Amino acid sequence: MESPQLSSLYQQLILEHYRNPRNKAELDEKTVEIHMANPVCGDEIRLQLRIEGDHIAEAKFVGSGCSISQAAVSMMTTRLQGANLVEADALAKRFTEMMHGDETAAKDKTLGDLRALEGVSKFPVRIKCALLGFDALQEALKKEVGEVGGVGGDLN
């Protein structure tokens, strides 16, 4: 009864992250916070990172929205703990490529669990939902790198 497109969109892993989001809490010692919202639909998150040197020491978020936006940011944060800034940026770019239908990106194992979100790329209006967290990440990196200096080159 359920359409195959819907099954690929609403994978169990996504629903599970939606119901039990990881790292959803205020981060006290954050070094950067980005508020990102989709005014059209009302999804919003605040992504909070503690960046130490060239890596993300800790990543948390608060927010509300649809299963796609909340699951994506939850999965994203699990990947960011301890991640190198350049790797984090590369992850964001790769994920964005997958959302825009890039098939090699979709096969890229480095995306890990995030590949469960591939089905979103078939739903054009929902792509923004999936990208909400990664857009916030990219903005945070830009902002932070501006301040830390140095690492910048690779990020743009």
Added chain:
Amino acid sequence: MESPQLSSLYQQLILEHYRNPRNKAELDEKTVEIHMANPVCGDEIRLQLRIEGDHIAEAKFVGSGCSISQAAVSMMTTRLQGANLVEADALAKRFTEMMHGDETAAKDKTLGDLRALEGVSKFPVRIKCALLGFDALQEALKKEVGEVGGVGGDLN
């Protein structure tokens, strides 16, 4: 070659009044002046009357515009010299009826030369041109009668 409708519109009498308007001058001892314009096309006149008691002692106008508007106000002023206020008002109403296609009005001999303008009623956009002077007259009468008092009843 000329269409019959055009010939009935542009009667010689109209063109003659357009070229040699009667009573086109400033009236020094006026008791009332009405500025009337058609902003759409730019036709405009200032109708100036000297009203004494229950009649129009003198009527003049200045202005510019198309042959219809200028001829109509010229012809009108020839009828207003010495006219009783109630008669003047009746003339304006009768003329307006003719413009709106009333056939008995068009046959009414009291309109005199003004009947030359009957053809205008076949040109809806030009009716306003023909009425410019009479609209000014009606406004002048309303204004003046408000001040003189008394005669009012018959005018409305």
Added chain:
Amino acid sequence: MYDPVRVRRDFPALDQNVNGKPLVYLDNAATSQKPRAVLDVLDAYYKRDNANVHRGIHQLSQRATVAYEAARSKVAGWIHAPDESEVIWTRGTTEAINLVAIAWGLDNLSEGDEILISVLEHHSNIIPWQILAARTKATLRYLEIDDEGRLVLDDLESVLTDRTKMVAISDVSNSLGTINPVKEITRAAHAVGAIVLVDGAQGAVHTRVDVQDLGCDFYAFSGHKLCGPTGIGVLWGRKELLETMSPFQGGGEMIHIVDRDESSWASVPHKFEAGTPNIAGAIGMGAAVDYLSNLGVEHIEAHEKEIMAYAMGRLLEVPDIRIYGPSSLEERSAVISFTLGDAHPHDISTILDMDGVAVRAGHHCAQLVMKHFGVSATARASFYLYTTKEDVDRLVDGLGQVTTIFG
């Protein structure tokens, strides 16, 4: 007998498949579909009469002007305006409200004056007043709503004071469907000397409105929600008020005499209609009210009541559904806002869309209402003259899918 299935056939857009299923269009509060009668009028206008209005002597310009002004008079009739020159064409409700906020508001408000609106309003009836309040240092106050999304009017008398200069209220809420007692509010507002604007975007849509009976001073509504084209709407205002107001925008059509330093204005309504108007849009809106009148508004109303009763009954059977707004059907228009378990409204909308069912999900330009109910969004099904019981059944079936996925 009013037959919605026959009415449907007048609407070409309803006759299509979406994601392989026949379209069920339940997003009417956002915009309605257009009957062939309206589309034919638009097409005929462009193919025969198209010309700029009010400035030309030639045939096409005359015809365009006559059709354009005839539309004004039709729309005036739709809301029982006493005088068609009280009907001002705007792009829609939003522009109509902005027009009042600027052309009336800037000249009539100052520090300490109050504007009263409600928590129930659409952003288009909030933001113009926020901006006006900021510019004039007036204070913006709100009528509250209760748990069923109804205006709380107990304290109306205390909220309305002689400082209240403007009361702007919707007759029907777009997010919840609440029907507001605008007549009563108008009476109370007038008692303290305030001007009353009614946001009729959802009001003049399902029925004819009688602005004289309402007693309000301004009434704003949009063509696109009442079977008309996009880009056209109306501000109705009482003539004495309109005549005292400053113009809105400056440009062609709205002037009388232009000098280098100063100009004088044309009379009402042209004073407020600068520039070439949406001529085809106005004519199309005229055709839309003709279409609705010909069907008979009493039949449309009766049909919508029936659909609402049926839909409410069926939706209340859906497990875990939460419906927002008045529980009494007497107090609501053809809108049902809801959430379902922990499925987010966007997810509901996506799942329904895969089934060909179009509903809206989001804040419905009513963030204050969402805040009131502690949600960021709802799903909203809104019905219109062509909605059938089968459409409602399809909606309920689709919600079953949501439960299968999220349940």
Added chain:
Amino acid sequence: MYDPVRVRRDFPALDQNVNGKPLVYLDNAATSQKPRAVLDVLDAYYKRDNANVHRGIHQLSQRATVAYEAARSKVAGWIHAPDESEVIWTRGTTEAINLVAIAWGLDNLSEGDEILISVLEHHSNIIPWQILAARTKATLRYLEIDDEGRLVLDDLESVLTDRTKMVAISDVSNSLGTINPVKEITRAAHAVGAIVLVDGAQGAVHTRVDVQDLGCDFYAFSGHKLCGPTGIGVLWGRKELLETMSPFQGGGEMIHIVDRDESSWASVPHKFEAGTPNIAGAIGMGAAVDYLSNLGVEHIEAHEKEIMAYAMGRLLEVPDIRIYGPSSLEERSAVISFTLGDAHPHDISTILDMDGVAVRAGHHCAQLVMKHFGVSATARASFYLYTTKEDVDRLVDGLGQVTTIFG
């Protein structure tokens, strides 16, 4: 080979009789006729994709949004805008200019500042600045015109001072057809730090425009004059400027977060697009620029040049004619304003109309130009891509009738 007779066939309205004669439509500067390609797009939109934009997840709303934004990008391409988000939809040129006068002007002008416009401007590029000057106590100054209706630029350097904050000028005059050296004026204006708005209502119509090459800050034009529908137009603005500006109207679509007392705005261009836009209008305007591009603007330009040369030649043969505007064809667009003996322009227009020839008579929303030439009105024939030499011959024949009656 560009064949105007074939192009004509694309325009249903041109294929009709008026007063028993085949229509000759020479009122293009007021509004153009619409090609079937545009009408078909409008019709298809309403019959298939109609929905409100930017707020919906369902198919129709997605399709409407995609088509609407694609139109924005087409129109951006038409004027070589570097970024499509710099294209703001308005009702037309008039609203576009008012938008700048309000959203830019109120915040950026104060007593002693100067706004420079010209005597040649359409009322839509005069009145908004008069109103703004009155509100901000800024001074409105005018560039003069010479006997041929050309801007007098000798004293440009002295008129432009560091008090000049805004220069608003048309690239082509609608009343005389004068082509203004806007690039040169822009350079001079920028040299003193002024912002430049170009009224492109008659400019972006006959050809593509390159706003980057012009160097201006704002460019305004209307859809209905370039084969598009009524009720839609564009303000293009430089992004940095748009981003610093206050919003224009308040309402749905233009907000980010709404709180009771304050709200935050959406990003450019949505910040300036409150309320449901003229969706079909925008899509239709996109189709119009597609249509013109497909024909090839260079062919259209060449054709209009040819028609102008022919018309000017034939009209100059008419006894007692007086033609206003530049004598050099290089300095004019496809507009000829004239008077004939002592026949009033309205009478000329009525007589031509009886012959099926549509021209405009009046002040053409340019009363200052009329004053300059000491006339209250002119007759105006304006040509477009579908005008043929036979049309011009019919005009000349009609003027023969005028002479017969008034001669």
